[in-house]
Structure formats: C-alpha cells, structure tokens
Amino acid sequence: MTPSEFFTVAPHWTWWIVFYFFVGGIAGGAFLIAALLDLVGGPEDRQVSRMGYLIAFPAISLGLIFLVLDLNQPLRFWHMMLENHTFMPSFKWYSPISFGSWIIAGFQAFAGIAFLAALVGPGDKPRSGPLRPFHKIVYGMGFLSKLFLILGSIFALGTAGYTGILLTVTNRPVWANTNLMGWLFLFSGVSTAVATLILLGIRRKAIGEDLLHRLARFDDWLLIGELLLIVAFLASIWEILSSGVLPATWYTGWGLVFAFVVIAGVLAPLILTIRSRSLTRSSATLAAVLVLLGGFALRLVAVMSSETIHQLERVAGG
C-alpha cells in the first residue's frame, strides 16, 4: 500500500470520459480490423472492412465531442494542440493527454479518408467525383495504399490504448498502481470492435460463415488475453486491494461490476464462441452483445472505481 496516493484528489473524470473510452476503443478497433481484412483478407471480406471504416470515423468523432464536453472550458479544446499565446503547435511527449490528442488527430485523418473511400459502394467504381481521390488512396495505390492502412492501424492502436496510459500516469489509487491498463484497454477495445462488426455484419447479412469464424477466432484470442491481463491487473493492484483502507462498499459496489466484466463480458462470450463447431449466428450475436456490455462495464469500473475514492487521506494518514 502506498499511502502517498491517498493524499491526491480525483480529477472528476466521469461519464463523458467513460463513454469516450468506450467509443474510442471501438473506433480504433474497427479501423484496425478493417485494415487487417484489407491487407490479409479476401475480396469477400471487403463488405465488412468497409463497415469498419464506416464505423471508425463517426465513432472517433463522437468520442471527440465527448472529450470536448468533458472540458471545463470546452471552447478552449484547441489549446490541446496549439499554444494559445503564439498559435504554435503544442506537443509534450511525456503528457499522455498531449500525445493522445495528436494520436487522435492523426487517427481521425486516416479514419476520415478511409470513411470517405468506404462511402463508395462495393459495386461502384468512382472514376470521377469528389470521393475518387480518397478511394484511390485506400484501394488503388498498391504499396502506398498498404502503407496507408498500416500507418492508420498504428494510430488506431494508439487511440485504443493511450487512454489506459493516461490513467496510469497519475497519482490516483488503482490507476497508478498498475501499468497494465493500456494493454487491457487495447485488447478490450478491439474486442468490442470485433463484436460491433459481428453484430452489424449479421444484421446486414454482410458476413459469411468463413469470416464469422475468423472474427470469432480473433475475438477468442482477445478474450483469452483479456482474462490473463485481468489476473495480472488484479495482482498489480493487490497491495491496495488488501490494504484495508478502502471502504467495504467500494469492494461490494465496484467488485460486482468487475465480476460482471469477468463473467458476463469475458468468460461467457468465450464459452459461447470458443468451439468452432457450435458457433452459430445466434451464439455469435449473443457473445457480441455480452462483449460490448463487458467492454463498457470495464471502462466504467476502471474510471469510477478510482474516482469514487475520496476523502480517505485521513484514514491513510492515521
């Protein structure tokens, strides 16, 4: 137990941040999956990859709205990237919000171009029109298009993962006790993106059996990874969990949400999809819904469990 952490104040990051973490994970994950399908998938995967691009840009844009709304001075959102006295770019590599802002901006550029390219229907060939250059960048420039997708994927991974780093680079109990939050958010974020694509793909009849199995397999790996990370995460915060400083209601309240994440959000979908032979569209749909609920609950418990630890300074101080 590190009593120094109990002298700090929670930053009042609440619902807007929880929502942003959730949609940010989906946005990054959707782009990553779409890019991977375009890079190593087959032509029949194009419908789902297109869906990924169509999700990624609106999701990250929505996330940005949440982020701006969370600021106490929303109209000064641009101060994140430009120094307000000189209008020069402002970048601090050692400030997670600063580098996160630049990662999001970069990702939005990639996601925006891919979104415009994906607006062209699967059967269309944009020989002219405003969308043609975007379509060409994503699909028609050979190696450069692949490079575009790889670079976009790096920014997508950054978007999905930096939020966890942001929480750990604080002095708050739980957040600062672990270094695994970024990795956990990354796996969980991409897992929720797989779930979103499976749900939409099934609903729109855009997903074939083969791709459904491949996506479910990917999600299984992510869920197994998430499970291992959760065990490691609990071990890393064990010192504070076992310190006796936290009130009993904290354990029962957030403990229940965390149990929901593990049981309903990770174990149950894994059981539903891990056996390829028994994978059906209905079991995949149910698993996807559970993954989304679990992903949201994970962010809720990750953010709020520390936010709600306050005024414990005297307890720790003795």
Place this chain on the structure above:
Amino acid sequence: MATMTQTPARREPHGFFTDTTVCIGCKACEVACKQWNQLASETGGQQPLSGDSYDNTQRLDGMNWRHVKFIEQFSADPQRTQQSRWLMMSDVCKHCVRAGCIEVCPTGAIIRTEFDTVVIQADTCNGCRACISACPFGVIDINENAKVAQKCTLCYDRTTIGEQPACSKACPTASIQYGPLNGPNGLKAKAQERVQQLKEQGVDQAQLYGADDKIVGGLNSFYLLVDRPQVYGLPENPQLPSRNLGPSSALTTVGAAVMGLLGLVSLRKKRMDHFAGQPADRER
C-alpha cells in the same frame, strides 16, 4: 492573472518556509489569500461547521489556496497520562522542484516562473483536469467561478514587484515566511537553525519536510513538522506521475504488437482459398 508570453530572466528561487510550531490557527493567511486573489466564498460567507476541530475549510482546492489544518492529539485517557497537544499547519501548494502537474499538463498552462515557482495560467487552462490527479499532495482543483484548474500562485503578481505574498504578509507569528530559499540568509538555513533550536529544547521530532531534494526534487514551499508527515496530511513518499509513463507505454506497445500478430493470424484468408479462383480485385 498574469500571462507569460516570454520567459523572464531567471531569478533566485523563492518560496515559503512554514514553521508549524508557531502557527496559532488564526487563519489570517486564508483570509488574506482569499482577499488578495479575489477567491469568492462558496457559501455566501456562511461557512457551515465541519465538526472537524476548527477546520471548516477542509481542503485545498481551486477556491481555497491556503488551508489551516488543525490536528488534535488528545489522549482518550481521562488521567491525561500522555502529552496532549494541538498541531496547526497552514498548508499550500508546494511549488515542487519536479512538479507532477507541469509534467501532465497538455496545454502548457502550468509554467515555472523565474522564481522557480509553479503557476497555472488561467487563460490557457482548458479544464482537462489532468493536473488534479497528478498532484501528489491534492493541492489543485477546479475553481468553479473561473472554470479552470487553480491553486496558489505564490502571489506572482505581488512578488514580481518586490512585494511578499499576501499570506506571509498577514501571518502574525511568522509561521509563514517568504524569501530566497538558498544561501546563508536563505529560508533553508533559517529552517535548519530553527530545527536545531527545537532539538536543543527537547523537541526531538522536529524535522523539515521538503527542504532537501528527497521529496520530488525538493519543495519550494517546505515545512517544519514535529510529528510524522502523514499526521499533517502530507505524504511520506510522494511520487511523480511520470514514473509510470515508460513501463505503461512499453507494455501497451507490446500489447499492440501481440494484437497485430493475433489479428494477422486470425483474420488471414487461407492461402488455398485465395488460389481457389477468387479474384484479388482490390478495386471492387
């Protein structure tokens, strides 16, 4: 609030030395701070009683940049077998030599002044609140009137014209002293002398908190205490938030690499399928 568009010439580090042994809990420092910095009352002047000794301010935040703490150390034994005492301490931003708030601030709103003190520029802060969770002392919070993070500026507007801060000016017992930190007549030398004096008087627990570089590189606002730091609500071993930046980023990068590999292996369309006659038309 002054804004800084260019870096003024660096001057000698200045700060506060708070000798808690002579604090009488009059709260003149709190009043002077509120008055000079125009920090509004939050309850229309009707401060509800906290029930926690004489401490109705309760904490440092965006509206309270000075906070006098009252620590009652009275024996529960009716025979009064143990010494009873009342510790009082005027708390304030520590103006850390290595400041966690400066590290995490994304907008550059938090700056180090020419006096080596730490100031939040109100016109630059956008209220992201990263500094609040980064401060190991729980000093910073949002000022609900200004809608930005705020804390003690060490009266930057006063010190730049050679005046001392409002709190130290108002302190009737010289519990709060302002001045240059180093040198034979600096606050640190004075503080060492005072510790020596107290020890000679039998106050063995007299100690300085933050005067050396062990606590986040040193505190430009440091304290003389006569009990453990935790008793005063001060962390024994405060940490910088950046301690987690390297490991956390490295692990997330490893996670991203693992993720990429898993994705490539899982989502790859089987080679045989590819050869089964499906056109690799990327222009579809």
